[in-house]
Amino acid sequence: MGAKRQLYSVSDINRKARMVLEGGIGEVWVEGELSRVTIHSSGHWYFTLKDEAAAVSCAMFSRDNAAVGFRPKDGLKVQMLARPSLYEASGRYQLIASEMEEAGKGNLQEQFEKLKAKLRDEGLFDEARKRPLPILPRKIGVVTSPTGAAIRDIINVLTRRFPNIGILLIPAKVQGAGAELGIAKAIRYLNTRNDIDVMIVGRGGGSIEDLWAFNEEVVARAIFESGIPVISAVGHEIDFTIADFVADVRAPTPSAAAELAVREKGDLEDTLSLYDRRLKQSLKTMSQDFRLRLNRAEHSYVFREPATLVKQYRQTVQAMETRMADLLKLDAQAKASRLENANVRMAHLLQSGVRQAHQRVDELGMVMQHQMERKAEHDRQKLQRLGSQLRMLNPLAVLGRGYSLTRKPDGTVVRSADGVEVGEPLVTLLADGKLVSNVTGKE
Template identity: 45%
Template structure:
């Protein structure tokens, strides 16, 4: 019996309300998928007075509903329009009141630069999953390099800056230059070939690969997979020195060490005359690596805390309620328009009915009905008069047929006593009795002389 009760309780625990189910599905979507990158075409863009944006992202085969709240869309540097190709970063979520799967957009950018950023993140993720960026496979730089190799443009400012630093720090250090293009599609193969050439010649024991600053497109050859693999597979330790300090490339992750600038790279590889400076550089490197590890751990912890905060943050409910308010406002506008249309149609029907019940029309109809009734009354009266005359004639004829006067007219008479008793038998009289005889015209007073049966 207890087993049956336990089973019933377990089944009851699996019964969801719709609200609970939608809330659970939303939490699953937001926890498991987190932030995603998505590219597509804008359609059905709506910007209500609340300041939020609602639209769909579509491609050739599918579409998904999206909401971007005003706290985020204020940072969009352009005016989105239907048909525009964009790249967005979004949270996969569920709009609980309607049970609709949707994206909450955190950022938006045109698909041009955005696609490059997306390619960057995809390649970084894939190569990182292979272990190409693992710290364990990175090698330390030689403390006393025999020679330094520079893979860069022979005419760029970066080469001049590195040579200046190397000459200042270690004027006796041999430097080998492997000239290559550092911009455009042809630069990819040249950079790979220069790294491979340095490995074949084995004339240097550290390589600096890099160039000066530029746009994302200018630096893109250092974000190519072929260059990253050439750096990672190099038998010679490689320092990546691409662009300025704020520029980050795939080559930086693949190299044994990243330098913020070409000049800084030269500072790192060139031994200083002072042993103290060498120890400081070594300590600086260790501190930088430790800080990077701590930053990675802190970023991971922050992401976990942010996810927990998102599940408890009233901002999510406020976003849901704000979207629900926009939906209710839209439904109210539609309802008011529908009611107004119904009122106008009802007013038109009442006007038609009022015209149909106009006093003039009613009076004319009344006159027609009165005239018809009067005509029917006269016809009925004439018919009834004719019927009465005919009936009277019939009754008169029948009355004449049974009238005593008609009988008297044929020679018969009526004899009565003076008291008015009709004499129908001789035995009703006595001799000498006076009687009155009524004729067709006039009457006679007679006396009985004798009686015979």
């Protein structure tokens, strides 16, 4: 009898397989392209992640995908943090994602922000320099791929809105290496023509890598330097590129760009018809008004009896002349009277002033004479005092009391007998004269 076989249920096997998958690999970062994206009403995402050689079913639950900054769509290349698992009910292997970001977006986003900041600081995004779109362009230039859906959408919308509008397509590569140079070259070429009134530059949707040519500096500067207004129409409504910020107008899609570029011909015709009716009505109203005014003028007194009117005006003028002459005469008389009164008042004021001046001069003369007499008396008394003092100080005054003053012939005063020599002449001054003598001896 053989060994007892061990039997497993399908559930057991699937459970063990799930545990092996989840425990043996754990969470890993996986890169691939999204396809068959389904967004469930519960908020969960279900999709397939594929590359050139393989595909795997995936899920991302609402509690995790709420933090993702974009909506998943087919063809979008992503990187996601996921753990392998197995759905036990069907035995289907799948990846359960907890984080997701656009592939390469980290590096590309950093480049995008740096270039955006640089060009903004240089003024390429300034609203003041952006031009309005023409109301009715003659011809519209389009820079895009000749084989993409964008050009078909643009042509369909333009021809529907304005069937005979001129459209000039400048084919350009819109993704991949060197695409930005071709786009810039096409923009510059359109600016060499004189028949383009507005241009549309753009392409359909795609990943950030697909749209990257419109984030290149060479394209931004070509748009900035364009003398023709530029409508940027790159990707879908949620996509923003550097070209959108520099362009005069940003359209969310190529179709929307075509709608912005030209109004519907029917609307323009309706507007012109409305203006035509208004103009005709205005002219009719003005004509009626002028006719009414002319009729009134024709029946007015001026045109019925012009001679009488002229005579009345002449009489009015003559009356005004007479009145003016009277007024001038009265004015002259009034001025003469005022002048005479002024002269009388002036003469009276002058006489009064002269009398007051004479009176003031007399008063000042009396004051001055009194002050001069007081001054003379004061000076006389002072002179007498000084004379008395001078006489008292005069050395000759003592001669009257019996004293004498002896001098040598040269005027030297003899103060001592030692000061003279025998035989030397002397002059003695007395109160009533002089004595001349010679020294005969000294004791």
